[in-house]
Amino acid sequence: MIVNPKRIIAICSLLFCLLLGIILLSLSLGAARVGTAHVLRILTYHAIHSGIPAGPEDLIILSVRLPRILLAGLVGAALAVAGCSFQALLRNPLADPYILGVSSGSALGAVSAILVGLSTASFGMPLASFFGAIVTVMLVFHVGKVGRGLHTNTLLLAGVIISAFFSAIIMFLISVAQNEDLSKIVFWLMGDFSFSTYHFILIILPYVLGGIAVLYSYARGFNLIVMGEETAVQLGIDVERLKKIAYVFASLITAAAVSVCGLIGFVGLIIPHAVRMLFGPDHRLLIPASALVGASFLICSDTIARTIAAPMELPVGAVTATFGAPFFIYLLKRRKV
Amino acid sequence: MSRICAKTFFFSLLLVGIALSPNRAVVDEVGRRVVLPEHPHRIISLSPSITEILFSLGLEERIVGVSNHSDFPPQALAKPRVGSYINPSLEQVISLNPDLILASAAGNPREFVERMENLGFSVYTVFPKDFDGILRSISHIAAITGGKHRGAMVVQEMRMRKERILHLTRGRKRPKVFLQIGTSPIVTVGKGSFADDLISLAGGENIAGGERVKYPRYSIEEVLVKAPDIVIITSMDPRADSHMLAKHWNQWKTIPAVKHGRIYVIDSDLIDLPSPRIVDGLEAIAGILHPEIREILRNQ
Numbered sequence: 338m339i340v341n342p343k344r345i346i347a348i349c350s351l352l353f354c355l356l357l358g359i360i361l362l363s364l365s366l367g368a369a370r371v372g373t374a375h376v377l378r379i380l381t382y383h384a385i386h387s388g389i390p391a392g393p394e395d396l397i398i399l400s401v402r403l404p405r406i407l408l409a410g411l412v413g414a415a416l417a418v419a420g421c422s423f424q425a426l427l428r429n430p431l432a433d434p435y436i437l438g439v440s441s442g443s444a445l446g447a448v449s450a451i452l453v454g455l456s457t458a459s460f461g462m463p464l465a466s467f468f469g470a471i472v473t474v475m476l477v478f479h480v481g482k483v484g485r486g487l488h489t490n491t492l493l494l495a496g497v498i499i500s501a502f503f504s505a506i507i508m509f510l511i512s513v514a515q516n517e518d519l520s521k522i523v524f525w526l527m528g529d530f531s532f533s534t535y536h537f538i539l540i541i542l543p544y545v546l547g548g549i550a551v552l553y554s555y556a557r558g559f560n561l562i563v564m565g566e567e568t569a570v571q572l573g574i575d576v577e578r579l580k581k582i583a584y585v586f587a588s589l590i591t592a593a594a595v596s597v598c599g600l601i602g603f604v605g606l607i608i609p610h611a612v613r614m615l616f617g618p619d620h621r622l623l624i625p626a627s628a629l630v631g632a633s634f635l636i637c638s639d640t641i642a643r644t645i646a647a648p649m650e651l652p653v654g655a656v657t658a659t660f661g662a663p664f665f666i667y668l669l670k671r672r673k674v
Numbered sequence: 675m676s677r678i679c680a681k682t683f684f685f686s687l688l689l690v691g692i693a694l695s696p697n698r699a700v701v702d703e704v705g706r707r708v709v710l711p712e713h714p715h716r717i718i719s720l721s722p723s724i725t726e727i728l729f730s731l732g733l734e735e736r737i738v739g740v741s742n743h744s745d746f747p748p749q750a751l752a753k754p755r756v757g758s759y760i761n762p763s764l765e766q767v768i769s770l771n772p773d774l775i776l777a778s779a780a781g782n783p784r785e786f787v788e789r790m791e792n793l794g795f796s797v798y799t800v801f802p803k804d805f806d807g808i809l810r811s812i813s814h815i816a817a818i819t820g821g822k823h824r825g826a827m828v829v830q831e832m833r834m835r836k837e838r839i840l841h842l843t844r845g846r847k848r849p850k851v852f853l854q855i856g857t858s859p860i861v862t863v864g865k866g867s868f869a870d871d872l873i874s875l876a877g878g879e880n881i882a883g884g885e886r887v888k889y890p891r892y893s894i895e896e897v898l899v900k901a902p903d904i905v906i907i908t909s910m911d912p913r914a915d916s917h918m919l920a921k922h923w924n925q926w927k928t929i930p931a932v933k934h935g936r937i938y939v940i941d942s943d944l945i946d947l948p949s950p951r952i953v954d955g956l957e958a959i960a961g962i963l964h965p966e967i968r969e970i971l972r973n974q
Contacts, residue, residue, distance in 0.1 A: 369769030397765045400793055516889060517781060520760045531764065532785045648755055648763035649742065 345622045352629035356410070359633045363406050363640040368647035369397050408533040408541075408597065409639040409653075410632035413604055415545040415594040417631025418624055420605030421612075422552050422587040425559040425620065426580055427489050434591040434605035437496030437584075441503035442473025443595045444526060448510050451521050462525070463540070463596040470592030473499060478584065486577045487584065527652030528601035530639050541593040548590035549628055555579055556620035563618070603657040604635055607665045614668050634661070700818060703801040703811065704779050710796045713820050714774035718767055720786075721759050721778040724800065725750050726949035727812050728776070730828050731821045739770045746943065746951070762786055767795075774798065776815065778948075802948040804871040805956070809833060811948065832953045836875065839960045842967045843877030849963055851878040852902035852931070855889065855942065857922070862892045868952065869908075869945045876960035878904070898926060905931040906962060908942035915939060938962045 364380075365373040371394050379398050419434035427436070434440075446469020447462050455461035477499055481492030511522060558579045561569040569576050591605075608631040609623065616622055638656040645651065696712035718739040719725040725744035728737055734749060739756040754770065757763035759781050767775065772795065777787050779801035790797050798818055800811040809829050816825020851873050853863050863869040864885030873880040881900040882890060905923060909915040916939035923932050931937055940962070944955030961968040 368763050368766040393768050393771045396768050396793055401764045401768065515887065517760075521783070524761065531761065532783075532789060534789070643763075648757040648766035650757065650761060650763060 340617060340619050340622055342621075345625070348616060348622060349625050349629065352626055352633070356629055356633045356636075359636050360406055360410070363636050364398060364402050366640055366644050367397070367402060368644070369394070371398060404535050404538060405530050405533040405639065405643075406636055408538050409530055409635045411538060411541060411545050412594040412598055412601065413608075413631040413633070413635025414549065414628035415541075415590040415631075416601065416605040416635070417608035417612075417627040418549050418552060419587040419591045419594075421609035421620070421623055421627045422559070422583045423605075424609055425563050426583045426587070427493060428563060429489075429493070430610070431606075433602075434587065434594075435500075435600070435602070437477050437492065437588065438473045438500040438503070439470045439588050439591045440595060440600050441500040441507070442476075443467065443470035443592060444600060445469045445503045445507055447525050447596075447599070448507050448522050451518050451525070452510055452514060460536075460540075463537070467592050467596040470588070470595060473503070474585070474588040474592070487580045489580075492584075524652065525599040528599040528654040528657075530598050530653060531643075531650055533598070537597040541597055544593035545590050548586045548593075549624070551586045552583065552590075553621075553624045555582060556624055559583070559620040559624075560618075599654075601635070601654050601657060603654070603661050604631055604638075607661050608634060611665060611668055614672055700798070702798045703814065704799045706799065708796055708798050710798065710818055711773050714796075714818070716770070716772045716774070717819065718756060718770060718772040718775045719744065720756070720762055720776060720782045721780075722746070723947040723949040724776045724778060724815070725753075726947065726951065727815050728819075730812075730950045731816055731819065731824050733819055733821060736819070738772060739767065746949075764789065768793070774818070776800065780948075800948075803866065804868065805836065805875060805952065808868075808948045808952055812950065828950055832950060835953045836956060839876060839956055842970060843960060843964055846877055846964055848877055848879045849903035850881050850900065851904045851906060851963065852881050852897055852900070853906045853908070853945075855908045855946070857919070860892045860894065860897070861889050864888055864890045867946070868948060872945055872952070872956050872959050873963075875956055876963050878959070878963045894926070898928060901928070901930055903930045903934075903936065904963060905929070905937045906959070907937070907939050908945060909939050910942055912939045912941050 361373065361376065365371055365376045375394065376398055379395050383395070383399060416434050420432070423432040423434060423436060424430060426432075443466040447466040449455075449469075450462050450465035455465055477492065477495045478487075480495035480499070481487055483491055511519065514522060558569070558574050561572050561574050562576060562579060566576050609627050612623055612626045612630050616626055635653075635657070638660065639653045641660065642651045642653040642656045697709050698712060699707055699709050702708050715736045716738045717728065717733065717736050719728055719737060720741050722741060722744045725737070725740045726746055728734075729747050729750060737753055740750055740753045741762065742755050742758045744750045744753070756766045756770065759778075760783065762782065764786070767790065775790060775795055775797045777797055777799045779799050782799075787797050787799060798814075800814065802808045802811040809832060812829050812832075813825050816822050816828070853869055853873065855861050855863060855869075862882040862885075863880065864882050864887050867888045870880050870883055874883070881897070881902050882892060907919045909919060919939055920937045923929070923937050926932050940955070940958055944951055944958060957971055961971055
């Protein structure tokens with residue numbers, strides 16, 4: 338089950354090239370027609386010359402599509418790694434980044450922000466949703482704590498219950514919301530990248546990259562913990578510490594990702610599974626590969642969401658499940674035979 | 675040589691001319707300062723009502739893009755679409771290279787407007803709140819697009835027709851009206867909606883006029899208690915729906931409107947779009963509330 342470092346580097350470089358290819362392809366697809374060659378010209382021109390983009394095409398590529406694609410990639414990587422960590426931490430194949438209630442907390446934050454009019458202030462929504470997520474994480478942590486340690490089943494139940502409680506409040510808020518607010522809420526709950534800016538990227542970049550780095554540094558610990566907590570303890574792992582760190586950092590990157598784009602489902606659940614089926618269960622490969630595949634997958638989904646019915650845009654959350662589920666079923670079937 | 679010099683000279687004159695092409699700054703209806711070209715000729719409308727206003731001002735040639743559900747007048751269907759009212763497409767708008775974007779504060783996302791401004795586009799936002807506000811928005815749009823004269827004509831005609839309704843309904847008994855815009859759940863119009871304003875201009879009393887929410891949900895019990903004299907139901911397709919919608923009310927015999935068969939269906943576009951057609955809506959409602967003036971309205 339343990340792979341050698343050369344294989345890790347080889348696979349990750351390959352996936353990275355795939356990601357770059359997908360970014361380039363996505364840059365040249367959209368409601369407005371700009372060919373790939375022209376995209377490359379614009380990119381190289383503006384990499385050398387700084388200043389304000391000139392024509393409408395430059396604006397579309399650099400100020401609309403590029404930030405959106407980069408943000409989708411970052412969010413995809415964050416959700417995939419968070420899902421991967423939760424699956425290891427809870428030793429549960431159904432675990433995803435939202436299983437412990439982060440999503441409902443951030444949704445409650447965002448919905449409240451929309452209803453009190455905070456969403457018109459710049460960064461009002463991301464801050465409110467991040468705050469909601471962090472409060473939930475602390476709440477679930479305290480409920481799930483048994484003595485000095487974290488009990489995974491108690492943690493799971495705590496997450497589910499707190500989620501249900503917050504969902505009830507959200508449902509109440511939706512029932513009293515007015516039309517204009519309602520459409521905003523719906524878009525947020527389904528995930529939306531249409532207002533991505535470089536500011537958002539800069540804000541979540543440290544959380545996401547830092548969080549992924551911390552989780553990666555515990556890859557060996559994850560490998561042992563999935564074989565059973567007792568085994569891990571016998572092999573000299575401080576399991577309680579590892580669980581707490583995994584819980585906190587996986588929640589943190591989820592909260593950061595969700596705060597800028599709303600709830601995007603499915604990525605955090607299937608990407609770790611798909612990567613595990615393709616490359617094996619070693620977390621030293623699983624974590625970076627999930628990040629790269631998660632980024633590529635979400636960029637593809639968002640590109641489909643904004644092009645398939647252009648100039649209308651579909652919610653990206655609908656696309657991730659519609660196109661991801663059949664692929665996942667194919668992987669499941671292939672493994673059995 | 676001199677010819678090249680002359681050419682260069684004229685060319686630079688041309689460039690200077692473009693650089694100095696007159697811009698001006700105005701304050702839009704939400705209080706933001708907007709820098710606009712003197713004669714915008716690539717206009718994008720982000721809402722169906724703004725599209726109607728632009729067509730009524732005779733600006734068809736200068737519209738380069740409209741929001742998805744802009745279907746009136748029928749010529750609007752031929753214009754390129756730029757995404758829905760609540761979710762316009764940034765790149766579609768940019769790719770049409772507009773020199774003026776007209777937005778509505780009532781439904782276009784504020785983030786979208788701010789984003790377009792940051793990218794250097796001129797966005798003028800309208801925010802009409804009642805009948806007179808619609809007249810002001812039409813005048814404003816006319817002024818910034820250089821169609822003041824035509825705008826004054828459109829506004830003048832609408833104002834005249836409104837005054838006539840006020841004159842004809844003055845002193846008459848004001849019937850209690852329930853206006854229903856949604857069937858399940860029942861949604862009506864409250865304070866601050868265009869329809870509420872239309873009902874009172876047309877000489878009626880909106881039974882939900884005290885509600886502070888624009889589109890409040892209403893329980894059937896509340897309607898039974900308030901006992902409206904008239905029920906008006908809005909529909910996207912009044913001819914097709916009227917029978918079914920009216921039948922729905924027949925079980926509540928105690929309501930005066932049901933007892934006297936005064937249940938009407940009206941085209942929703944006439945009463946909730948802040949466009950020039952709102953005056954048709956006003957006349958339609960006045961005719962429903964006061965059948966005795968219907969003949970006079972028809973003859974003029």
